[in-house]
Amino acid sequence: MPADSSAPRRTAVGAETNVIDEAYVDAEVHSMPGIQAFRSFALTPSGSAHLDLIRAAAAWAVMWGHLRGLFFVDFPDISHQTAWLGSIYFLTGFGHQAVMVFFVLSGFFISSAILKRHAVQTWSWADYAIDRMTRLYVVLIPGLLFGLLWDFAGSRLFAWTGLYSHPLPNLGYGIAQAGLTVKDFLGNIFFLQTIVCATFGSNAPLWSLANEFWYYVLFPVALSAGFFWASRSWQRAVAFTILALAAAIFVGPGILIPFLVWLAGCALAFAYVGSKLESRKWLIAYFIASSIALAACLAAARVGNPRKFFGGDIYVGSAFALFLFGVLQLNFRGRSDRYSQFTHRCAGFSYSLYVLHFPLLLFLRAWLAPAQRWQPDAAHLIPGALIGMGRARVCVARVARD
Numbered sequence: 001m002p003a004d005s006s007a008p009r010r011t012a013v014g015a016e017t018n019v020i021d022e023a024y025v026d027a028e029v030h031s032m033p034g035i036q037a038f039r040s041f042a043l044t045p046s047g048s049a050h051l052d053l054i055r056a057a058a059a060w061a062v063m064w065g066h067l068r069g070l071f072f073v074d075f076p077d078i079s080h081q082t083a084w085l086g087s088i089y090f091l092t093g094f095g096h097q098a099v100m101v102f103f104v105l106s107g108f109f110i111s112s113a114i115l116k117r118h119a120v121q122t123w124s125w126a127d128y129a130i131d132r133m134t135r136l137y138v139v140l141i142p143g144l145l146f147g148l149l150w151d152f153a154g155s156r157l158f159a160w161t162g163l164y165s166h167p168l169p170n171l172g173y174g175i176a177q178a179g180l181t182v183k184d185f186l187g188n189i190f191f192l193q194t195i196v197c198a199t200f201g202s203n204a205p206l207w208s209l210a211n212e213f214w215y216y217v218l219f220p221v222a223l224s225a226g227f228f229w230a231s232r233s234w235q236r237a238v239a240f241t242i243l244a245l246a247a248a249i250f251v252g253p254g255i256l257i258p259f260l261v262w263l264a265g266c267a268l269a270f271a272y273v274g275s276k277l278e279s280r281k282w283l284i285a286y287f288i289a290s291s292i293a294l295a296a297c298l299a300a301a302r303v304g305n306p307r308k309f310f311g312g313d314i315y316v317g318s319a320f321a322l323f324l325f326g327v328l329q330l331n332f333r334g335r336s337d338r339y340s341q342f343t344h345r346c347a348g349f350s351y352s353l354y355v356l357h358f359p360l361l362l363f364l365r366a367w368l369a370p371a372q373r374w375q376p377d378a379a380h381l382i383p384g385a386l387i388g389m390g391r392a393r394v395c396v397a398r399v400a401r402d
Contacts, residue, residue, distance in 0.1 A: 107265020
């Protein structure tokens, strides 16, 4: 339960007590420079709406990228290449970068919530665990079950296509049918995919949920270790440090390196509570400059080797965090009610869309285009758009029921 800030409690450990409990540490933390600023942390209605819109756009970017990769031939294989088709292929190729956007947003929201609870002395590990696990499982478990349904049906009805028994071109090296095991199902339930098991079935996008879960663990554990070191609670400091290092070693570099992108969201939270762009002139200049920097990084990610230079994940995540700092300063004031309602509704199905879309898209691909991927002509672009819109509509209906 949250600690009562008006009456910090102490818990004895042994007959001879030399203890610093959570309430005491919170009192120490509250006096630290930078932490107390989170006591009043709050987004403006416009800022919240902007973030909702970005969340929705990122989910759509992932879904459209997978739809294009599943149903349509690669750009070099197009029989009649045009600038218009080139722009469609370019704009639907930012699925991976959209996941980096999710990491930055997650780092911003989660770190600011944790720091605020520490600042106002209401931090509770139990409450935090319940909040996070509820948020993850409310969509993950239905996603795994629906994925099992679509993959099982598709691998039986359309086995002859080879789509479920061979790796999918440009969409990873996993084999959907090989991932339909009890081990992989349970591993995904406990967020062990990419660590000790594969993503379940065809649902390759679930890799990022393991990252998210372990970031939810790593950040507060490492933060608590830092707080205990600062308050000179040596035993707890050593214990939490060992726990953080053990978790980092367990997850490995594949999850740790993108953690730097997640931490860019944490840095954004500190910047947001610490400074504001008061001058309209400076705000416009900053917004333009950060937009150019982000566009350059995204363009670099789409040409050449995205792991090099400015197209790498850390560059994209950092540029997005800088861009987001400017976005959060944009305030529509009294004119944002309809905008906020619209963006909130769009963001409401972003997580569901991300988790649920791929197995159904693969099933539809095996049904509608079993032999080979389509050419991006009018006869196929329209059905492709309808599939994408219909998939999003299913997620909207699910959110409305919930």
